[in-house]
Amino acid sequence: MKLVDDLLKGNRVALSKTISKIENDGPESEEAVGLLFKHTGRAYYIGVTGPPGAGKSTLVDRLANRILDRKEKLGIIAVDPTSSFSGGALLGDRVRMSDLSTREGVFIRSMATRGSLGGLATTTKDVALCFDAFGMDYVVIETIGVGQVELDIADTCDTTIVVLVPESGDSIQAMKAGLMEIADIIVVNKGDREGAEQMVAELKFISRLRERDDEWEYPILQTEAINDKGVDELLTAILSHKKHLKKTGKFELNRKRQIKLRVKELVEKKIKLHLEEQVLSEEDLNRYVHRAYKKKTTPFQIAEEIFKKIK
Amino acid sequence: MKLVDDLLKGNRVALSKTISKIENDGPESEEAVGLLFKHTGRAYYIGVTGPPGAGKSTLVDRLANRILDRKEKLGIIAVDPTSSFSGGALLGDRVRMSDLSTREGVFIRSMATRGSLGGLATTTKDVALCFDAFGMDYVVIETIGVGQVELDIADTCDTTIVVLVPESGDSIQAMKAGLMEIADIIVVNKGDREGAEQMVAELKFISRLRERDDEWEYPILQTEAINDKGVDELLTAILSHKKHLKKTGKFELNRKRQIKLRVKELVEKKIKLHLEEQVLSEEDLNRYVHRAYKKKTTPFQIAEEIFKKIK
Numbered sequence: 279m280k281l282v283d284d285l286l287k288g289n290r291v292a293l294s295k296t297i298s299k300i301e302n303d304g305p306e307s308e309e310a311v312g313l314l315f316k317h318t319g320r321a322y323y324i325g326v327t328g329p330p331g332a333g334k335s336t337l338v339d340r341l342a343n344r345i346l347d348r349k350e351k352l353g354i355i356a357v358d359p360t361s362s363f364s365g366g367a368l369l370g371d372r373v374r375m376s377d378l379s380t381r382e383g384v385f386i387r388s389m390a391t392r393g394s395l396g397g398l399a400t401t402t403k404d405v406a407l408c409f410d411a412f413g414m415d416y417v418v419i420e421t422i423g424v425g426q427v428e429l430d431i432a433d434t435c436d437t438t439i440v441v442l443v444p445e446s447g448d449s450i451q452a453m454k455a456g457l458m459e460i461a462d463i464i465v466v467n468k469g470d471r472e473g474a475e476q477m478v479a480e481l482k483f484i485s486r487l488r489e490r491d492d493e494w495e496y497p498i499l500q501t502e503a504i505n506d507k508g509v510d511e512l513l514t515a516i517l518s519h520k521k522h523l524k525k526t527g528k529f530e531l532n533r534k535r536q537i538k539l540r541v542k543e544l545v546e547k548k549i550k551l552h553l554e555e556q557v558l559s560e561e562d563l564n565r566y567v568h569r570a571y572k573k574k575t576t577p578f579q580i581a582e583e584i585f586k587k588i589k
Numbered sequence: 590m591k592l593v594d595d596l597l598k599g600n601r602v603a604l605s606k607t608i609s610k611i612e613n614d615g616p617e618s619e620e621a622v623g624l625l626f627k628h629t630g631r632a633y634y635i636g637v638t639g640p641p642g643a644g645k646s647t648l649v650d651r652l653a654n655r656i657l658d659r660k661e662k663l664g665i666i667a668v669d670p671t672s673s674f675s676g677g678a679l680l681g682d683r684v685r686m687s688d689l690s691t692r693e694g695v696f697i698r699s700m701a702t703r704g705s706l707g708g709l710a711t712t713t714k715d716v717a718l719c720f721d722a723f724g725m726d727y728v729v730i731e732t733i734g735v736g737q738v739e740l741d742i743a744d745t746c747d748t749t750i751v752v753l754v755p756e757s758g759d760s761i762q763a764m765k766a767g768l769m770e771i772a773d774i775i776v777v778n779k780g781d782r783e784g785a786e787q788m789v790a791e792l793k794f795i796s797r798l799r800e801r802d803d804e805w806e807y808p809i810l811q812t813e814a815i816n817d818k819g820v821d822e823l824l825t826a827i828l829s830h831k832k833h834l835k836k837t838g839k840f841e842l843n844r845k846r847q848i849k850l851r852v853k854e855l856v857e858k859k860i861k862l863h864l865e866e867q868v869l870s871e872e873d874l875n876r877y878v879h880r881a882y883k884k885k886t887t888p889f890q891i892a893e894e895i896f897k898k899i900k
Contacts, residue, residue: 312889319884330762451641530882537881537888538874544892549860549899563849570848571841573630577848578623581855588860 279306282313285412290385293412297387300404311404314411319533321353321410322520325435326420327457329448332441333467337503337512338420339378344513345416351383352416353409355402357431385409399430400543403536406434432460434536436529437519439463439512442481444473449480458484461496463515469500469508494522557588590617593624596723601696604723608698611715622715625722630844632664632721633831636746637731638768640759643752644778648814648823649731650689655824656727662694663727664720666713668742696720710741711854714847717745743771745847747840748830750774750823753792755784760791769795772807774826780811780819805833868899 281299284292296314299307326334326341338354345352379386387405389398402419409417421431432438440461442448452458464485466477481498497515501508523529554560566580592610595603607625610618637645637652649665656663690697698716700709713730720728732742743749751772753759763769775796777788792809808826812819834840865871877891 308889312887315881315887315889316884319882534875534878534882538878540888541874541878541881541891541895544888545864545895545899546857546861548892548896549864550857552896552900553856553860563852564845566852567845567849570626570852571630571845573627576623576626577851577855578619578626580852581859584852584856585859585863588856589863 279310279313281306282310285314285408286317288413293385293408296408297405300401300408301389303401307404311407314407317411318407319410321406321414321417323406323435323437324416324418324516325432325438326418326441327422327432327438327460328441328465329443329451330422332443333503334420334441337441337465337467337501337509338418340503340506340509341512342378342384342418343381344509346381346383349383350415351413352385352418353406353412353414354384354386355405355409355417355419356386356388357398357402357419357421385412385414399434402431403434403540429456429460436523436532437462437516439465439516441465441467442477443468444471444477449477449484453484462494462519463496463512464498465501465508465512466498467501467503469502470505474500493526494519553584553588558584590621590624592617593621596625596719597628599724604696604719607719608716611712611719612700614712618715622718625718628722629718630721632717632725632728634717634746634748635727635729635827636743636749637729637752638733638743638749638771639752639776640754640762641733643754644814645731645752648752648776648778648812648820649729651814651817651820652823653689653695653729654692655820657692657694660694661726662724663696663729664717664723664725665695665697666716666720666728666730667697667699668709668713668730668732696723696725710745713742714745714851740767740771747834747843748773748827750776750827752776752778753788754779755782755788760788760795764795773805773830774807774823775809776812776819776823777809778812778814780813781816785811804837805830864895864899869895 281292281296285296296310299310324341326338328334335356338356342352342354378384389402389405406417406419419431419435438460440452440457440463442452442464444466458464464481466474466481468474478498478500485496485498499508499511499515501512503509520529523532566575566583569575570577570580592603592607596607607621610621635652637649639645646667649667653663653665689695700713700716717728717730730742730746749771751763751768751774753763753775755777769775769792775792777785777792779785789809789811796807796809810819810822810826812823814820831840834843877886877894880886881888881891
């Protein structure tokens with residue numbers, strides 16, 4: 279495929295076009311990702327998540343500049359939970375990244391969640407693969423750390439950074455939302471605000487409650503992204519976590535787990551399609567459903583009958 | 590099944606035990622739900638969702654008391670996004686409902702999301718069916734309106750109420766999170782707080798932006814749940830929405846859509862199990878995955894091969 283060849287040669291327009299194909303889930307997107315797959319595996323995946331207003335975009339911006347200073351390349355995927363009817367108006371945050379986007383070696387892509395829920399996690403992962411095959415050293419994925427989709431994306435990353443701000447109850451909320459369980463590094467951003475010290479203390483307390491099966495003790499860092507403070511320490515922590523993953527073999531395990539997940543998703547998608555196109559027409563299904571609505575059968579009996587037909 | 594017979598006779602202990610079986614996804618749970626299914630269809634499902642701290646529990650408490658005053662019965666399911674390691678400590682909110690739980694005709698169940706993500710939406714729906722078969726007139730499901738699971742649960746309900754509080758930016762956040770698209774009724778709770786009027790104005794503005802394919806114009810109500818204000822108006826709005834659904838035929842369409850969804854879930858579950866147990870062992874899959882990790886194949890090629898084996 280010419281598009282893929284061009285991408286692999288380092289053509290940014292081809293990269294952009296391939297990403298668009300993936301986002302639109304066009305007919306060639308699966309083929310393209312399949313071709314790109316063999317050229318992936320070099321990039322390191324960093325997830326940045328946390329509640330809205332924690333300053334994730336600014337932190338990513340500063341971190342990205344550090345990476346570029348080291349003459350390394352990166353791709354950034356910003357997943358925005360935009361409502362379908364509010365359109366792109368709320369993406370204004372990204373404007374702050376404009377300085378960054380003029381630098382060489384970086385590629386930024388915003389993706390909206392509404393309207394594509396469900397498929398979003400897969401799309402994001404495929405775009406990450408594009409960046410990887412393109413030759414990026416790092417792929418940074420920024421999400422709002424709530425729903426399953428976001429957790430799923432974070433799960434894709436080698437290092438997941440949870441960003442919080444000193445705000446009463448925020449550490450409790452993060453804990454409730456399960457953020458602490460996915461964190462490899464915790465950042466208390468806006469560290470000049472009142473309550474920052476207390477929050478770090480709370481988080482240290484919480485970290486002792488956590489039972490994790492690995493030996494990694496996540497660092498709790500203080501940053502002021504807006505003033506570019508604490509960002510070097512963050513990069514150091516990321517690289518230290520990377521070392522840990524490689525040393526313990528968890529890096530390979532994670533990657534294999536992701537491949538397995540992807541295979542399962544693809545098989546399920548194929549079966550679903552087969553089911554809808556070959557085994558059971560929408561009309562037949564509707565007839566079944568009507569009978570269940572009238573309490574003449576149950577969803578369980580219907581499922582059993584359909585399953586027998588497949589076999 | 591004796592348990593089901595007892596439940597249908599109105600035995601509360603049997604109801605409680607059946608719900609536990611469903612929560613633990615025990616071997617008999619599918620059979621129990623299947624038997625109960627034919628006795629469902631009478632209850633009206635109300636979803637209450639919104640950000641943490643909006644006062645959902647208090648509002649549900651007041652609403653429940655109104656329903657009981659009308660000599661009607663209800664079941665309440667409170668879905669708490671509790672972290673698995675924080676345990677039940679954060680469920681303290683529910684204590685406020687203790688007065689309610691002493692009244693006759695109400696049954697309250699809290700369910701934690703962590704650890705059961707993915708299965709949670711199904712579990713919640715099955716518990717709702719139990720309440721329905723038990724003879725409840727209403728089933729109220731309370732969730733934090735974020736992730737896909739919560740949206741999925743809200744989708745199950747006949748009337749979905751989105752609860753917000755006057756707080757700067759809260760209406761924007763709700764919009765971004767897609768809450769406005771699922772709302773049949775919007776409640777601005779803590780209506781005595783500063784900014785309540787402005788928020789109602791904002792929400793009215795947003796509502797005009799919304800394009801929905803039905804003719805229902807969602808009411809925007811102000812309540813002070815803690816002082817029991819505005820709750821009658823809320824109940825009136827719910828009943829008016831119920832009337833609307835019945836009149837337009839959307840009630841039946843919604844219910845059928847839910848049955849269809851359930852059938853599809855069940856079929857997919859069966860296929861998945863069949864795949865894992867009969868077609869492809871974990872060892873075989875791991876061998877495939879290792880080859881993909883070494884870039885000798887791709888997830889797409891593997892999925893194709895597995896799919897061919899199934900056929």
